[in-house]
Amino acid sequence: MNSLLPTAIVGSLPKPAWLAEPEQLWSPWRLEAAALVEGKHDALAIAADEQRRAGLDIIADGEQTRQHFVTTFIEHLRGVDFEHRETVRIRDRYDASVPTVVGAVSRERPVFVEDARTLRAQTNQPIKWALPGPMTMIDTLADKHYGSREELAREFAKILNQEAKELEAAGVDIIQFDEPAFNVFFDDVRDWGVEVLELAAEGLRAETVVHICYGYGIKANTDWKATLGPEWRQYEESFPLLQRSSIDTVSLERHNSRVPVELIELLRGKRVMVGAVDVATHEIETPEEVAATLRDVLRFVDSDKLIPSTNCGMAPLPRTVARKKMAALASGAAIVRAELTGTSASLDSTAGPHA
Template sequence: MREKLFELGLDVPILPTTAVGSYPKPEKLERARLRFLKGEIEEEDLRPLEEKATREWIEIQEEVGLDIFVDGEMYRGDMTAYFARKLEGFEMSGLVRSYGNRYYRKPIIKGDIDWAASATVDYWSFAQDLTDKPVKGVVTGPYTMMDWSFNEYYADRKEACLALAKNLRKEVEALVEAGAKIIQIDEPALSARPEELSEFARDAMRIMTKNLDAYFITHICYGAFEFIYPQMLELPVDNFDLEMSNSDLNLTKLFEKEPFTKDISFGVIDVHNHVVEDEKTTEARLERALQVLPPEKIWVDPDCGLKTRKKKEAIEKLKRLVSAARDTRNKLE
């Protein structure tokens, strides 16, 4: 798929490095966000803090040496609730336990879903103006939005998912129009019900990506991939961003049986613990990727977003993956 990147005017190296989406938020911003949710301040009061944090993470990505940036999602809380608040037809529930001791307000579909205005373009443009490196646009996908919401309006899961796809497509169109050339559609829930992949999840992704001039990534994590591979390769995207290290690279065994035919953002950093991997570990993970995949198809990144890590940990983990990619790239030359 490197040809598509070149057609879009993007000159990326072999084994390009990137991040999945989120970074840790400063404590001051976290406190302000809690005040906003309690109704004590207005949304516009958050903007200066969000911009400051976004600028800082762009600078960190420059210093670390990533090839493809993200805006860091300083303006988002939960990945589903954020978009639900921006779409018509949703209400918010009380707190629902997600995993561990993490909770979020689960969206409820109460009426016709309708996209009124972009939820990401303003922040993506702000971040892109701060760097010459490409910044990914990141949108939560329709299947995950459907699966992680209560549906009290549409006839079934399929109808809700396709309604979300038709409206979230408008978000993707807005990003493309603004100049985003790499767009990531987050679908962590994709393996929740494997039979729905062919029933309608694939159709929903087609709605999201068809006839748009961009390089598309879908991020899937927490996945029981063995139940959807290789069928998931039918999704109309260019790149799969997959959680690899947290599962001890077990997915590579599937690649040996059924070749992986798309580009892959290969997670060489486990984001679920506080341990910063040493260089030997990250390079070994990347070497394993190269045993089953050609180097021109591999991107290098963490397993998932880094927002649950401390800032110093996140930075050190980014440094490790950049170092592993650089050293491996040098060996290939």
Template sequence: MPKHLLPTSVVGSYPQPGWLIDRALLSKSVPRIRMQGLWRVPKPQLEEAQDDATTVAIRDMERAGIDIVTDGEIRRESYSNRFATALDGIDTDNPAVIVSRSGLKTPVPRVVAPLRRHHPIELRDLEFLRGQTDRTAKITLPGPFTLSQQAKDEFYGDEEALAMAFAEVVNAEARDLQRAGADIIQLDEPWVRNNPDAARRYAVKAIDRALDRITIPTVVHVCFGYAAIVPGSTKPTGYPFLIELADSQAQQISIEAAQPRLDLGVLRDFASKTIVLGVLDLGDPEIEPVAVIAERIRSGLRYVAPGRLVLAPDCGMKYLARTTAFGKLRAMCAAAARVRDEIS
């Protein structure tokens, strides 16, 4: 971990170039099953192309001044579908369809047999990242509760049992990533806010199982949905499921805060956790002035000690233009340096 106060991070993703992926099609949905048609590069050359785009993403983060880098999730069609559809027990050829409260129909994987991880899924991603940078390296995984909410269960017959089965395979993956040199492992759990009643029953239990025997720093990330898809005007100013994460084994809680104008008073209840605070509004197409971002940082410091605050964008950076994403990250790093000087 970086030694200075107010280290900067990304949540996970970074813009994938238009020569690699169909960005217009990408903006229309967050796929739960595989969408090979998103990729512009033929399959025989796809891995090499993804490596090249990943290198560009890492270099952009370094040039912007980011302390905690990821691989930009360049190889992923969404934050969760690549992991979910690589598991044994998943039927991806015959997806189910789930209907949201708003009537949106989404194809999802069907769970038809015991969930098993036949091989490491993100190990090469981490090894490539580790070989490209000497900065703190974070790798992200979809969380077990969210995975269970994005699948149709036709085997376990119990929603908690399904989440715990996903927790087992996520834990196996996390342990492989830890052995391979990850500095930080993050679980993405946005769906705890979609189904807070179920989350209260078993989300923390599943998260803790997924993090069992992980001794490096761990993060749980929550949000209200990507700015490119969910307008800020529809986002609440408080999470229906958040304080419950204070009891989880994760050392860090990552929250979207800038676009929804989150009431940061809730952070008082996380005295034992490091907070990864979203200070970049990705719904704003402009690069925010350093002074604006600095004030958001100061707002966080009213509730969180400097030694427990990490700065990040809100999530969904992959949907921005690359120049905008880079400019926002560079402005965030400049704002962090400004506030760091004020408190040192």
């Protein structure tokens, strides 16, 4: 693995067509029962191999074993009724039919630990696993029990901490919490959001990441972005708080965004995952475009703390597009790495079974 500018995807990759309908979020599974379990783990192995072949340094699960980055985790919890659904406004952006919290929430058994063990067996490179953040979880539900966003978020944070510790024990090196809600509910972020996020990460030895983006490249998100004006300054609200937090790394959207690059200075001292690949377009970045994004960012983050990444997940993209974007990310990082070290650019994509 490259110790300087290690590369990684943020979250999802497109699923194989035999597992789920391509280029869709919440796509129904095309397999059932034991065949579905086997198919998910086959897809995990494929996702790991595709990242390795692209030259990425940190291997993620690509969310191959879940339909959605939030709801699949919630499906495994007690106290949530998926039969009685309500329509709620998701992140003040679009309406969605969501399950209802009807009692005390709890986790009866691990959700992703067996999947993580499967991924761990695929590679000796560092592996990263993403979990939904507490605030984003409560924004994807109707609450008929707690009556307090903060109280429900705290309960979810305790559950997430249990899961994260078991993922760590299964060999996961990096635990990521996805919190797109941090770009919307600024009062909550300030009043309790960061504190509750820290509760979810409490006691972990694994590196911790919070991912805050402007969403998948779906119409609801691109329409919202069009209303945000010439500068997207939402990060100005959360970055100073996260800079002082116990979270190790902050993951953000950058390439083709209107986020003022100087806002990254607010995170000085933290590790930063910077999105250098746009997931809202099928156009493939050139390695030089990726390199240009990274050079721009390096004015505001130390090179030993920069992790080149994607803006968000790539589930809605064609698989060929996702593969080429990952390869461009690795090649662009290699260009800048060579500039920083005075060596020639090369890709290190060697990997083998985990010892």
